[in-house]
Amino acid sequence: MILSLVKAIHIAALIIWCAGLVGLPLMLSKHEIGENQASYSQLRLLTHRAYSYFVTPAAIIAIAAGTALIFLASAFTLWMFVKLLAVGVLVSLHAWIGHLVVLMSERRGRYAPRSALPTLLPIMIAMVAILFLVLGKPALESFAPAWLTQPLGHELPVDETPI
Template sequence: MIAWLKAVHILALMVWCAGLLALPGLFVHRSRLSDTAAAELHRLTRTLFIRVASPAAFVAVVAGTGLLFLREVFTTWMMLKLVVVGVLVVIHIRSGHLILNLFAPHGSFVAWRRWALTGATVCTIAGILTLVLAKPELTPAGLPDWLTQPGGLQSLVDTIKPTP
């Protein structure tokens, strides 16, 4: 069961990331097209985003959440990985926003933005892979005890609130 769920998770991530990497290349072609020709590119871009990348993102997140609870991987590196996955979600949302605005009349997407978005996506994917494959031992050096212990926030609240 876990092996199948992991396979689904990895495949969905591959499709999701491939879609996010392909989108900036499609965006940059918009400025070279007339508004009429851009309609076909818009259709293709929306199809890639709505019918391929977004469902793959959903499946990847659901399968990953299932793996998190089935394998009980509640470690520091995993929580940091979830933060980096959150960055990938932000890139996904930003790409959807670009699709909505880029194909308005006279929309354009300059080449440096393509490379910036692609670079951010590649760095985020590399961060996820690094955390998953290396599983680094991250120590919370310098943090107060209430941040590093389960239930620590409750004990902090108990010391702060006045007793009746």
């Protein structure tokens, strides 16, 4: 029961987070240099509030619920660690979008809008990679070098026994 509830929270938060990561670059690219102050302020407030009040909290909830799912389902496999690497890329892109939102608000009408494609392309690649890893659960153990999968028999560099 608890696993299903956490999974539902995780999926709902992911939907909001991913929709925001796709929508915000598109919104930021719609800004035009020389537009009137009212429309600029409206777009600036919309992007700031969407990022601060919806996308970022959804990201935090998705990551927290996903972390709980790892421990609840005992999913300590290689595909999960590769997925976590892709999630790290998504978090980095989330921070980049936040930087773009701040740039737009700090430049007060002098912000030159960028094309959404250079931001959207890595976001979509990371999302597809995460979906592939989660839904396919590929057997990646064959890609790991042998020294990562077998103990080497070395002593620990300290005298204490780990807990």
